[in-house]
Amino acid sequence: MSASAIREILKITQQPDIISFAGGLPAPELFPVEDVRRATDNVLTKYGPAALQYSTTEGHPPLRQWIGSRAGIPAANVQIVTGSQQALDLLGKILISEGDTVLVEAPTYLGALQSFQPYGPNYVQMPTDDGGIDLDALEKILKTTPAKLLYAVPNFQNPTGRTLNAERRRRLVELTGQYGVLVIEDDPYGQLRFTGEAAPSLYELGLEYAGDVDSSHIIYCSSFSKTLVPGLRDAWVQAAAPIISKLVQAKQGADLHTPTLNQMIVTELLDDVLPRQIETVKKAYGERAGIMLGHIKQQFPGGVEYTTPEGGMFLWVTLPQGLDSTQMLVRALTRNVAYVPGSPFFALGGGENTLRLSYSSATPEQIETGIKALGETIREAMD
Ligand code: PMP
Numbered sequence: 591m592s593a594s595a596i597r598e599i600l601k602i603t604q605q606p607d608i609i610s611f612a613g614g615l616p617a618p619e620l621f622p623v624e625d626v627r628r629a630t631d632n633v634l635t636k637y638g639p640a641a642l643q644y645s646t647t648e649g650h651p652p653l654r655q656w657i658g659s660r661a662g663i664p665a666a667n668v669q670i671v672t673g674s675q676q677a678l679d680l681l682g683k684i685l686i687s688e689g690d691t692v693l694v695e696a697p698t699y700l701g702a703l704q705s706f707q708p709y710g711p712n713y714v715q716m717p718t719d720d721g722g723i724d725l726d727a728l729e730k731i732l733k734t735t736p737a738k739l740l741y742a743v744p745n746f747q748n749p750t751g752r753t754l755n756a757e758r759r760r761r762l763v764e765l766t767g768q769y770g771v772l773v774i775e776d777d778p779y780g781q782l783r784f785t786g787e788a789a790p791s792l793y794e795l796g797l798e799y800a801g802d803v804d805s806s807h808i809i810y811c812s813s814f815s816k817t818l819v820p821g822l823r824d825a826w827v828q829a830a831a832p833i834i835s836k837l838v839q840a841k842q843g844a845d846l847h848t849p850t851l852n853q854m855i856v857t858e859l860l861d862d863v864l865p866r867q868i869e870t871v872k873k874a875y876g877e878r879a880g881i882m883l884g885h886i887k888q889q890f891p892g893g894v895e896y897t898t899p900e901g902g903m904f905l906w907v908t909l910p911q912g913l914d915s916t917q918m919l920v921r922a923l924t925r926n927v928a929y930v931p932g933s934p935f936f937a938l939g940g941g942e943n944t945l946r947l948s949y950s951s952a953t954p955e956q957i958e959t960g961i962k963a964l965g966e967t968i969r970e971a972m973d
Pocket residue numbers: 672673674675676699701743748776778812813814815820824825
């Protein structure tokens with residue numbers, strides 16, 4: 591494990607005069623504080639001390655039931671976890687032996703690399719484009735490299751904001767099925783689509799491919815962090831029974847169970863607050879993404895490319911070859927604007943000319959000022 595130099599630089603971005611597109615936090619002003627207060631009260635009245643007692647490792651039964659019925663699978667195939675970040679760590683623990691080949695998108699979610707790293711994977715990067723993973727490239731890799739695991743964020747990926755298109759999803763499920771590769775589908779943002787048509791999840795396609803829930807080679811992770819609130823740390827995994835039973839063992843060693851009270855609070859909010867909250871968040875992020883893209887179009891010089899996300903919290907900028915976004919960050923900070931340089935999101939390096947922008951928690955004024963400052967920074971770096 592190694593501390594990241596960029597994390598140190600980004601500490602500066604917490605100063606109040608800096609407009610930060612770096613953090614990637616859900617918008618706090620949208621959190622349903624009063625609903626959580628009411629739900630907490632209801633839970634304590636309804637369950638009393640049981641809400642504060644140890645509980646089962648698998649999770650609060652009504653919460654597992656709700657997730658299972660929405661996915662059309664038995665509750666037994668649902669494991670509650672303490673944030674989907676814990677799912678990634680536990681899946682690394684039970685699935686990755688030192689030297690196992692793990693296929694990751696280039697770029698991929700940095701937190702997954704951090705979770706898997708201690709278990710000693712041998713990463714192979716899958717090239718990506720605007721439609722997500724390049725499936726021809728993946729097929730070539732699979733023909734020559736025996737891989738254990740493939741990790742992907744198919745919806746509004748962190749960091750790029752890109753989505754894996756429907757046709758590629760089918761082919762990915764078939765190819766990994768044929769080659770015996772397990773797939774971790776990490777989907778914290780799927781519910782936050784603000785434009786375009788949803789594609790079926792790899793998990794749904796995996797059920798069709800396998801024909802039954804306990805033979806599926808797709809492991810699905812999602813979370814209430816981006817749809818409801820991140821601080822309750824409630825998330826889940828959907829997987830075949832043999833995977834769930836290993837996860838239960840691994841989780842017992844990690845934290846015994848996800849906090850009982852938090853699971854009960856989330857359960858209390860599922861039917862009325864969650865759907866309303868998803869609509870509120872989608873609308874806000876859709877507006878913020880639109881505003882950011884509008885200013886980017888006006889302010890960024892020619893030769894700079896960027897993604898147009900259909901949901902989620904991020905977009906991805908590619909500067910002309912030869913520019914280094916890590917070096918440029920120092921100049922950006924002098925203009926009071928921050929972003930995350932792209933290279934740490936590449937398991938095997940590369941992407942020095944890329945960067946991630948988050949629009950989820952910025953006001954329209956901050957977006958306007960910040961993108962203008964970033965445009966000037968890029969222009970200066972290009973001169
Ligand atoms: N996966 C991805 C792709 C993410 O972006 C995040 C949050 N940054 C997580 C997992 C972890 O989310 P949580 O632990 O809050 O569920």
